Amino acid sequence: MMIESIHFIYNQYIQEKRMTTVRSFHPPQRTLLGPGPSDVPPRVLEAMSRPTLGHLDPAFVTMMDELKGLLRYAFQTDYSLAMPISGPGSAGMEAAFVNLLEPGEKVIICQNGVFGGRMKENAERCGAVPVMVQDEWGKPADPHKVEAALKANPDAKVVAVVQAETSTGALSDVRTIAGIAHKYECLIIVDSVTALGGSPLKVSEWQLDAVYSGSQKCLSCTPGLSPITFSPRAVEKVKSRKHKVQSWFLDFNLVLGYWDGGAQRSYHHTAPINALYGLHEALVMLQEEVLENAWQRHRKNHLALRAGVEAMGLAFVVEEAYRLPQLNAITIPPGVQDAVVRQRLLNDYSIEIGAGLGAMAGKIWRIGLMGHASNRKNVLLLLGALDAILTDMKAPIYSGVAIEAAMQIYNS
Numbered sequence: 001m002m003i004e005s006i007h008f009i010y011n012q013y014i015q016e017k018r019m020t021t022v023r024s025f026h027p028p029q030r031t032l033l034g035p036g037p038s039d040v041p042p043r044v045l046e047a048m049s050r051p052t053l054g055h056l057d058p059a060f061v062t063m064m065d066e067l068k069g070l071l072r073y074a075f076q077t078d079y080s081l082a083m084p085i086s087g088p089g090s091a092g093m094e095a096a097f098v099n100l101l102e103p104g105e106k107v108i109i110c111q112n113g114v115f116g117g118r119m120k121e122n123a124e125r126c127g128a129v130p131v132m133v134q135d136e137w138g139k140p141a142d143p144h145k146v147e148a149a150l151k152a153n154p155d156a157k158v159v160a161v162v163q164a165e166t167s168t169g170a171l172s173d174v175r176t177i178a179g180i181a182h183k184y185e186c187l188i189i190v191d192s193v194t195a196l197g198g199s200p201l202k203v204s205e206w207q208l209d210a211v212y213s214g215s216q217k218c219l220s221c222t223p224g225l226s227p228i229t230f231s232p233r234a235v236e237k238v239k240s241r242k243h244k245v246q247s248w249f250l251d252f253n254l255v256l257g258y259w260d261g262g263a264q265r266s267y268h269h270t271a272p273i274n275a276l277y278g279l280h281e282a283l284v285m286l287q288e289e290v291l292e293n294a295w296q297r298h299r300k301n302h303l304a305l306r307a308g309v310e311a312m313g314l315a316f317v318v319e320e321a322y323r324l325p326q327l328n329a330i331t332i333p334p335g336v337q338d339a340v341v342r343q344r345l346l347n348d349y350s351i352e353i354g355a356g357l358g359a360m361a362g363k364i365w366r367i368g369l370m371g372h373a374s375n376r377k378n379v380l381l382l383l384g385a386l387d388a389i390l391t392d393m394k395a396p397i398y399s400g401v402a403i404e405a406a407m408q409i410y411n412s
């Protein structure tokens with residue numbers, strides 16, 4: 001009896017043990033055609049698997065300096081401050097706001113989608129005073145409204161705008177808006193998270209003051225890093241602040257001691273060493289392709305996708321003149337259940353596309369053709385899959401014509 005109960009307890013222990021023995025994680029192979037992350041090329045993943053170095057190792061420091069040069073190329077900037085923040089695009093956004101805004105300062109924020117709303121959140125948390133300039137979702141930020149807001153708020157210090165609004169697929173003219181901001185002696189913050197590497201962006205020529213991006217969109221690196229660049233004017237403002245930056249981690253007065261420290265480079269936080277190898281490799285690949293060619297490739301694949309989508313009878317959300325090639329927002333045909341289609345794409349084709357956000361949830365799909373994922377194979381795969389699924393669901397589309405329409409673009 002006694003022995004039996006010991007056996008029972010022992011067996012239970014073994015069983016619990018088995019249940020908690022977790023094995024290695026092997027993710028399925030997907031094709032990532034959503035709003036980010038995008039597919040990471042094997043070269044980048046391989047670079048990340050190289051030996052970890054100490055964050056002050058001279059070999060690593062050499063890599064950091066190269067990385068800054070590669071980022072200047074991607075941003076088209078000659079500003080000395082160009083580095084990756086150790087955190088995702090949201091950390092880049094936060095870094096721009098906490099460093100450039102002092103408590104009580106006014107900031108004009110353009111909102112035409114989700115991310116302008118997040119800028120407002122950031123500004124408020126810095127103790128700054130946001131003045132919102134609203135445009136309809138799917139439309140670009142209107143430079144005239146920005147100018148009107150600056151006239152009405154002569155004490156504003158900063159203007160902030162999202163170049164590529166990933167929630168809707170609209171491109172805003174940040175060059176024009178920067179010109180207006182400077183006319184009123186304001187600095188300009190630009191969110192180029194989805195733009196960098198996919199759409200023309202010329203930071204120095206356009207005189208943008210603070211521009212941040214993300215590693216996982218058109219750069220096709222893994223998520224978790226945020227390239228950022230500040231103009232000398234912006235750096236000057238950070239250095240002459242009256243109040244300490246509210247975030248210790250993102251305070252450039254401290255972070256630059258590591259990234260810009262020269263011989264006196266000192267510890268601030270442990271850099272994400274292997275992730276930075278990945279970003280270095282992704283930027284080397286961009287340099288090999290040549291930036292302008294990458295913009296062109298994004299455009300070509302967008303045009304092919306568009307031909308296929310429109311041949312099916314589906315419509316784009318954004319007007320042609322402001323459409324992002326890397327983020328295609330498409331209206332879901334009437335009677336079609338959004339989630340069912342996305343689930344079938346994932347289960348049957350291993351393709352991920354994005355759902356609509358906020359007011360656009362259930363009404364649109366967001367098809368990303370970002371970075372490495374912007375290629376002919378993916379465009380044709382997605383069009384074929386969508387055609388098959390929607391035809392099977394008896395959705396009101398033209399069947400069997402999408403791929404041929406896309407091929408006409410590739411063959412032209």
Ligand SMILES: *Cc1c(COP(=O)(O)O)cnc(C)c1O
Nearest residue numbers: 088089090115164166193194214
């Ligand atoms: C993705 C995105 C962000 C946020 O980036 P995370 O890496 O997800 O933090 C910010 N702005 C825009 C426009 C984005 O598309």
